[in-house]
Amino acid sequence: MNQFPRFLAFLSAVIGLAALLAACRSAPPPDPLARYRPAFRADALPPDFDVAAAPRYDIDLRVNPGERRVDGVARIHLKNRSGRPMNDLYVRLYPNLPQLQGTMQLTGVSTLPGNYAAGFAYQDNNTTARITLSEPLPPGASTGLEITYHVEAPDRSGYVLFGASEGILNLPYSYPILAAQTGDPATPWRLDVPPPHGDIAIADPAFFAITATVPSGITLVASGVEITQTQSISNTVQHVLVAGPGPEWTMTVSDKFQKASLDVDGIHVNSYFLPQDAGAGRSALADAAAALRVYNRLLTPYPYTKLDIVESPTRYLGMEYPDLNYIGIDTYRDQRGSQEVLVAHEVAHQWWYALVNSDPFRYPWLDEGLAEHSSMLFMETLHGPGAAERMSSLRWQVPVNWAVKNGYDAPPGQTVTAFDGTNYEILVYAKSALFFDALYHALGHDKYLEVLRAYIDRYRFRTPLPSDFLAVVKEVGGIDPQPIYEKWILSGGKQSGPKADATPAPLPAP
Template structure:
């Protein structure tokens, strides 16, 4: 216990500055990449999206494929505290019709279970691509979440059909949960044509400034968008009350979108936070590969939500001067590494992307906004180190989303507990070494899928010994491993003082 107290005191007193690490070479995929080709027409007045999507992919299961159609979740009523918190008080159901599905050009009969479609593939070969096409028409639901609308915008998160992941464990068919981010997806290429009324504009996962815009039809325009090697495709359709602030960070154009009614000073602060944090994460964890990054003001009360190359910040972060917009913009920007560049099963291991993203956020805030950073670190340590009540309830960071009874336990364990673990490690290793390990993690898994086991292996290699007890104590709340975890961390502290040379039993520390 004395070791933990020593480390905690050091943590409360020390918020060190950043030491950049080098960028790494771009890692390209070596397996065939799935291609989504969508052609949609959006009517902002009627809140309607209609069109089709073709998916070319190489099946891993020759007999069938599954599609997540997340909009189906919001065509039915949901009850319970968690759903109420996600959806808000004023809920309107949406509609969704997928009236024609073909495989290799031939209509097929599909089976629907919740928001999943099981699509038979016939006599598919895993060595050859399959072409699946789905026509759909939907009206957006009204709620406080990731996919909804208000009088000035439509925000479309998790709106396009997306293939479920199939890996060594089989199919991952988890339903939409009202807590956390219940998504798991692999990188793909997207070609999306979007037709809008001429008075509207958009921001998306694609490099929108590079899009071809066809205005040949009177009163409308069609954006031809392309996004390569991304985990999902999100979009916000905006009226003329929206404007953007723009700055360049390396090869990336950073844009923050705000409305006429918003407080301009806060929009500028949010933009500065996005610009500076993107540059910081570039220096610490490796170069950002996409040439555009949009921070978009939406309605609702989602707080913030990450997608590749675009994040949503709800309007509360733009209405008056404050720090919440900065904090949220930075956290969602950190997700451009720990989610967008490195995927993971967010249903089974939410701590892996949320915890690492939150740690990265605190590291940036501590370097650039010291008082704010210190306050945030103290808050995370307060909620992340005193978790005996959660242990008694058999709750822990490393568990599936549906095991969390409320958002309070989810936040304390997934965010605060994981961040506290990393901050303790930072105090004994130093920021530079921890960031080197995180940079290696990014490099090894760039554009791919990582897991808790991936992180455990890397951490053990970096530490020079098995990290199981340390992770079990912090992430599984295994109290029987507390002393062993403390001893592990103490050895890491001694090794770091000893210039990285392992301390042997009975050896005097240098």
């Protein structure tokens, strides 16, 4: 009997087993972020990024633009970072804020896996839902929430951040946003209610996988990148997107939008605009591309793979979301002269808010001051020192002088509720920008940028305190920033005038 075939079979079995073992050995470790990676640069995350601690959203939603309505199911993966057992979880329902004039209702809440959500209750004028667990979530443990919800947005005129106006339907905050965790066992959740003059969301950097169904013929503009688009027989289109890392996800829809695009440093930049504003829409694209190019070189590389610039019925103002900026409609029409600097300001928020997370409630000056001063760096790079001096003088110093003269001065270093619609922009934008400008002149151009780059690298996708920024100035810049900080951020207007009764907020924790 010939043994050779048996030997060959044995040999091939050995080779097959060896190949299998080699394949097992070389299999890469699981990557929980694999599905989100099309949305961000490979080197955007710091090496020590705590993947498990970042919330992950899986949202299936349907938009009805005619009724200005969103129906959705959100599955939110979260980790207890409080250091103690949690009996309650909190999500924010920002459309219920009076300034947004919308509604958001939860129609079902459960936990995954195993339903141990005992119920939920609205609080803080329905801007928060407290979800009570029937058994506590241990410290360091993760769980999932499954929430069904619907949102209704208003039809408005004037400044419209949320809702329909001019053929554009803005739908930011149209999903339950997990409240930010502090890591402090005594007060583990941030449940601050933003006033009308401040930014809305306080949230931890998160990842998003979104399936959005919209009627055919409607342009969907959203944070993140589109993975697939499927036309259904029911006259709807299903968009699958991934987004993050970032504190928010947002979308806008319109049946009127036109689009222009270009690539900058490998980033896909899109401008969406109404047909009658096409010229300004193309200018906004060019301004955004220039701002990206400048900040990529002055600061650090942009963290995402695309950026959208969206015409928005927010009059002459803009608003920042991760990889998407609203630019106010008035700058497309009768305030074209201010569009370049507005775009530069909003694009700067991609570094100061999206990449280095901001706390727009407790430290709005750090968020807006950095964005505002970075837009001056952009103007200086493009148009020379004269443009920077004009900005410093006319955009910052003149309004601050007015505030001092008329009794509206106050320290910018206060929570957002210490200001009002009159002095918020002057103090939190202009006076704070003068703080960064004083640092810029004290450190010099190159050293100042070295400080900003070190600050970004240390706090990417984290939420630093003012004391963290000052520590980087001291360590990397080699100067004591305290006198400049006290002069511009902690001083002003306590002596007399209409603001004399405003109580300064406690100073930032060291």
